[in-house]
Amino acid sequence: MSRAPLVFAAGIFYPGGEHITGWRAPGSEPHAYLDLDYYTRFAQTAEAGRFATLFLADELYVWDRFRSGIDHGVNVRLEPFTLLSALSQVTSRIGLAATVSTTYNEPYHVARKLASLDHISGGRAAWNLVTSASDEEARNFGRDAHLEHGLRYRRGAEFVDVVNGLWDGWEDDAFLFDKQSGYYADRAKLHVLDHRGDHFAVRGPLNIPRPVQGHPPLFQAGASEAGRDLAGRTADAVFTLGGGSLDTAQGIYDDYKRRAVAAGRGADDLKVLPWFSPIIGDTQADAEERFHELAALTPDRVQIDLLSHYLGTDLGERDLDEPFTFEFDLDGFNQSKSGYQSIAALLAQRPYSIRELAWEVLRRRFTLGTPDTLAAHLVERYEKRAADGFILMAPTLPDTLVRFVDDIVPRLTDAGVYPREYAGDTLRENLGLARPAGRYAA
Amino acid sequence: MSRAPLVFAAGIFYPGGEHITGWRAPGSEPHAYLDLDYYTRFAQTAEAGRFATLFLADELYVWDRFRSGIDHGVNVRLEPFTLLSALSQVTSRIGLAATVSTTYNEPYHVARKLASLDHISGGRAAWNLVTSASDEEARNFGRDAHLEHGLRYRRGAEFVDVVNGLWDGWEDDAFLFDKQSGYYADRAKLHVLDHRGDHFAVRGPLNIPRPVQGHPPLFQAGASEAGRDLAGRTADAVFTLGGGSLDTAQGIYDDYKRRAVAAGRGADDLKVLPWFSPIIGDTQADAEERFHELAALTPDRVQIDLLSHYLGTDLGERDLDEPFTFEFDLDGFNQSKSGYQSIAALLAQRPYSIRELAWEVLRRRFTLGTPDTLAAHLVERYEKRAADGFILMAPTLPDTLVRFVDDIVPRLTDAGVYPREYAGDTLRENLGLARPAGRYAA
Numbered sequence: 038m039s040r041a042p043l044v045f046a047a048g049i050f051y052p053g054g055e056h057i058t059g060w061r062a063p064g065s066e067p068h069a070y071l072d073l074d075y076y077t078r079f080a081q082t083a084e085a086g087r088f089a090t091l092f093l094a095d096e097l098y099v100w101d102r103f104r105s106g107i108d109h110g111v112n113v114r115l116e117p118f119t120l121l122s123a124l125s126q127v128t129s130r131i132g133l134a135a136t137v138s139t140t141y142n143e144p145y146h147v148a149r150k151l152a153s154l155d156h157i158s159g160g161r162a163a164w165n166l167v168t169s170a171s172d173e174e175a176r177n178f179g180r181d182a183h184l185e186h187g188l189r190y191r192r193g194a195e196f197v198d199v200v201n202g203l204w205d206g207w208e209d210d211a212f213l214f215d216k217q218s219g220y221y222a223d224r225a226k227l228h229v230l231d232h233r234g235d236h237f238a239v240r241g242p243l244n245i246p247r248p249v250q251g252h253p254p255l256f257q258a259g260a261s262e263a264g265r266d267l268a269g270r271t272a273d274a275v276f277t278l279g280g281g282s283l284d285t286a287q288g289i290y291d292d293y294k295r296r297a298v299a300a301g302r303g304a305d306d307l308k309v310l311p312w313f314s315p316i317i318g319d320t321q322a323d324a325e326e327r328f329h330e331l332a333a334l335t336p337d338r339v340q341i342d343l344l345s346h347y348l349g350t351d352l353g354e355r356d357l358d359e360p361f362t363f364e365f366d367l368d369g370f371n372q373s374k375s376g377y378q379s380i381a382a383l384l385a386q387r388p389y390s391i392r393e394l395a396w397e398v399l400r401r402r403f404t405l406g407t408p409d410t411l412a413a414h415l416v417e418r419y420e421k422r423a424a425d426g427f428i429l430m431a432p433t434l435p436d437t438l439v440r441f442v443d444d445i446v447p448r449l450t451d452a453g454v455y456p457r458e459y460a461g462d463t464l465r466e467n468l469g470l471a472r473p474a475g476r477y478a479a
Numbered sequence: 480m481s482r483a484p485l486v487f488a489a490g491i492f493y494p495g496g497e498h499i500t501g502w503r504a505p506g507s508e509p510h511a512y513l514d515l516d517y518y519t520r521f522a523q524t525a526e527a528g529r530f531a532t533l534f535l536a537d538e539l540y541v542w543d544r545f546r547s548g549i550d551h552g553v554n555v556r557l558e559p560f561t562l563l564s565a566l567s568q569v570t571s572r573i574g575l576a577a578t579v580s581t582t583y584n585e586p587y588h589v590a591r592k593l594a595s596l597d598h599i600s601g602g603r604a605a606w607n608l609v610t611s612a613s614d615e616e617a618r619n620f621g622r623d624a625h626l627e628h629g630l631r632y633r634r635g636a637e638f639v640d641v642v643n644g645l646w647d648g649w650e651d652d653a654f655l656f657d658k659q660s661g662y663y664a665d666r667a668k669l670h671v672l673d674h675r676g677d678h679f680a681v682r683g684p685l686n687i688p689r690p691v692q693g694h695p696p697l698f699q700a701g702a703s704e705a706g707r708d709l710a711g712r713t714a715d716a717v718f719t720l721g722g723g724s725l726d727t728a729q730g731i732y733d734d735y736k737r738r739a740v741a742a743g744r745g746a747d748d749l750k751v752l753p754w755f756s757p758i759i760g761d762t763q764a765d766a767e768e769r770f771h772e773l774a775a776l777t778p779d780r781v782q783i784d785l786l787s788h789y790l791g792t793d794l795g796e797r798d799l800d801e802p803f804t805f806e807f808d809l810d811g812f813n814q815s816k817s818g819y820q821s822i823a824a825l826l827a828q829r830p831y832s833i834r835e836l837a838w839e840v841l842r843r844r845f846t847l848g849t850p851d852t853l854a855a856h857l858v859e860r861y862e863k864r865a866a867d868g869f870i871l872m873a874p875t876l877p878d879t880l881v882r883f884v885d886d887i888v889p890r891l892t893d894a895g896v897y898p899r900e901y902a903g904d905t906l907r908e909n910l911g912l913a914r915p916a917g918r919y920a921a
Contacts, residue, residue: 060656060663067656067663071598071688073568097587099669099684107666113649113687116595119564123599126515126568141585145539145619153558156513157565176682177587207555214502214509219778221502221509224549227541240618242541245555246513336661 041469043419043454044426046134046256046276046310047083047438049076050094051111054437055314055402055430057343060111061334064436070111076120077127078435086442087456089467090132090163091124092256092276092428093117097141098173103342103353110339118150125158132464134163134256139196140189141169141178145239147196148203151253152245160249160463165256165276166267168193170372186371190263192236197255197271199239202230204252205475206242228477250465251473260375269296272307273470276428278375279312280401286311286423308468311418313427316405317440324405331432332399340395347376347398357392403432408440412448419454483911485861485896486868488576488698488718488752489525489880491518492536493553496879497756497844497872499785502553503776506878512553518562519569520877528884529898531909532574532605533566534698534718534870535559539583540615545784545795552781560592567600574906576605576698582631583611583620586641587681593695594646594687602691602905607698607718608709610635612814628813632705634678639697639713641681644672646694647917648684670919692907693915702817711738714749715912718870720817721754722843728753728865750910753860755869758847759882766847773874774841782837789818789840799834845874850882854890861896 052070053060060067069075080091095117100106117135125133133154137147147164155162168189169175175183184192211226230241254273259265268275277289290309297307316331318324337357345352348363349372355361365381367374383389383397406414418424431437449455460467494512495502502509511517522533537559542548559577567575575596579589589606597604610631611617617625626634653668672683696715701707710717719731732751739749758773760766779799787794790805791814797803807823809816825831825839848856860866873879891897902909 058661061658061661065658067658073599097686099686101669101671101684104666107664107669109661109663111663113654115598115687116591118561119592119595119599122561122564123568126565142588143583143620146584149558150561153561156557157515157561173682176680178585179680181680212555216503216507216509219500219503219551219776221551221553222549224546227543227549229543238618238621238623240615242543244539244541245557334661 041305041425042456043415043449044089044308044310044468045086046090046092046426046428047079047088048092048094048428048430049079049434050430052114052434053111054433056331056335056432057110057339058335059331059433062331062433065433066435067111070113071115073123076115076124079438080124080128080131082435082438082442084128084131086446087459088131088429089426090134090464091121092134092165093120093136094165095136095167096171096174097138097169098171098177100173100346102173102346103351105336105338105342109336118154121162122154122157125154125161130161130459130462130467132161132163132254132467133158134165134254136165136167138167138169138174139193140184141174144196144199144237145203145243148200148243149245151200152204152243152248155248155250155253156245160465162248162250162253163256163464164253165258166193166197166272167258183371186261186374187263190259190267194267194271195234195236197267198234199230199232199237201252202232202476203239203241203243204247205477206230207246208475208477209247212246226477247475250463251475254464254468254470265292265296268293269307270300274308274310274468277309277311278379279314279427280404283418283421283423286418287421290423306470308425310426310428311424312430313415314403314430314432315411315437315441315445316403316432317411317437317444318405318407320407321405321410324407328400328403328405332396335399337392340399341391344380344391344395344398347373347380349377352391355391358390360388361391361394408444408448412445412452415445415449416452416454483747483867484898485857485891486531486750486752486910487528488532488534488868488870489521489530490534490536490870490872491521491876492872494556494876495553496875498773498777498874499552499781500777501773501875504773504875504878507875508877509553512555513557515565518557518566521880522566522570522573524877524880524884526570526573528888529901530573530871531868532576532906533563534576534607535562535578536607537578537609538613538616539580539611540613540619542615542788544615544788545793547778547780547784551778560596563604564596564599567596567603572603572901572904572909574603574605574696574909575600576607576696578607578609580609580611580616581635581638582626583616586638586679587645587685589638590642590645590685591687593642594685594690597690597692597695598687602907604690604692604695605698605906606695607700608635608639608714609700625813628703628816629705632701632709636709636713637676637678639709640676641672641674641679643694644674644918645681645683645685646689647919648672649688650917650919651689654688668919689917692905693917696906696910696912707734707738710735711749712742716750716752716910719751719753720821721756721869722846725860725863725865728860729863732865748912750867752868752870753866754872755857756845756872756874757853757879757883757887758845758874759853759879759886760847760849762849763847763852766849770842770845770847774838777841779834782841783833786822786833786837786840789815789822791819794833797833800832802830803833803836850886850890854887854894857887857891858894858896
């Protein structure tokens, strides 16, 4: 079988784009961030570009650890399931992927919501498993501190087992609807899960039939050892850190594929989708200028506080222009380990002041280029097996997505790596993934 | 101020109508119960009839306590928030009320989903608080048995406090969106809840702005002492058991109004909406015949098992035709106490066999009549202050709702008790309820 075509996910975390102060950009529409119309345009633009799916990143708190977060950041957003369900009515082909914290949710609710969204949308639902990463979230859910990293992942793994088990409880053909005999369902095709594990006790059955897609696709982004292991065993796609060299990206790609194969799956059963946050210029110099304009919208205080957040330490009292030294303790760090590690890697290369480091961390989030160079970058990463597709996190919205669809997508179809039409009706079909049979199917 | 007009909520629990085997009726469409189009027609029909709101009843389990539930009942349904959010895009005026269990949910998630639905729908969200009522639900959420009744209500009361507090955290005018200065929000208008109670510890703030309606309306249906007390203090509307004499209904109505006043609120701040499940005939005899046809669709086994469920005891081994005796223990009973009590009241009147009692319980759910007599009944109950409106639970769908809107609604407008147009854009406006100011508003 030939390789599935390149796929894209259109991501949003900050409504104004993947830059905490992107809402200040000239083309941004901050008054519209609670209007469904704003997201409708986003979704319809992505659908016009044959994106496989929307993807709503999410957190369960307001970033108020530092005052600058409230002053300058966009800390509010619509809830993913309600937003995606509304968007299901103004789109027809694009997938609808919601972020779900397995630390602060119950698998019965999550299995049900995803099945419901999948039925409502005709097979376009998906979920992005996160284990959450901050004490602030814990404090919104009755805990004082965040669960330890390994525990979070063990809970996450069990969560996936329970959700898949609940989805399989009713076989695909369990329902009879036989008005004459009065039999609504065939009892022999209903299976009670009766799960009792370390983290969850869930009897079932689920009160909704098996999803259209069998199991709505599962996305993950965990880059730690525990995260990669879970993805290799259970994910349909992983979002990876983008940027970096081709070698590095190929190494990450191969690692995930190996883990999938080691778990008894096919290498193609797990899609690797690096993060791609392009700043698109008419020339390279124009892209550089656009980046500087965007960066200038971010007050210094915000950059320092973001760096403080990534490192789990308040740097506000330090001198910003002296060489910065920091004792990294990866094992003891309980937020995103991959972000922490990438900062450690930077500091291992050469000295930075805090101000320089904050700038460099920001700079590395973006890929700068022209439509030609950016399209060539994407084609190369796909063809050289560093990526099966990308998650587009547009630095500013709505302009970057519009330009991406207008100027980069056609170059990808011309290069023969990107589809001119959607392949199918369901997200699984458009990702090139088979529909899983139920565990009880004959 | 004159009294607000009569209002209706269009309820659904079983997708085929408020009869467990209504899906067998000639006009029913059981293959469509997962299709959004089916609910779109329902919502648009209710909106054409100027219903104030849709109302999705809900439970968090499959009723498999008895085999007949799986064989003959409709145990599957779409999840309320995803369904209502999708329906927000195919309707423009009708409210969107979701049932929420305060026993098996977290207030942070619930406050957020309701705020999101309220923003997406332009101020049409509402919630119906239930404390859940069966061990089966407990077993889907890590517990072996259901929480005790009083504890459930204390938790529910605290849940409401937390949700309201989270909604008020951002003042209505907290957001600046000032691109020039870079200030997104005014920190002085953000208030951290920091709730620490017996059942919940929730710091906040909520990661979504204050809802369009301030607080989306809160519906309740608790009829026990604890339930009525909570409603008097916190509900915007209560759903009560319908049927019964005018005297009885007036007594229930007055009781809720008194409790609202005792809690320092206005009597009009709490709407009393009895359940109304009409079987509409061209003549009274025709309605009787329709009821018998509907009842005949329900296998005896289902009727007995439902009675067993209401009483919390398996009656399957008892003789169905002998006089039935039962030791009622209201205090010790931990499901719906009002249903249990109404059965005790029946048996206190005269002897019944199990078969007769099951039939009588079914019969009492419905009000039989012609469009003229049913409309007159509604007008009388409204004018004599036994009701501020009704929750319509159509015994069969879609036919009963269509006939209600076609044949009963015009009689109510002609009688001058029902509006010819929606009063406003938000559900609060259409219920005649004021928008609550935030607790921190100047």
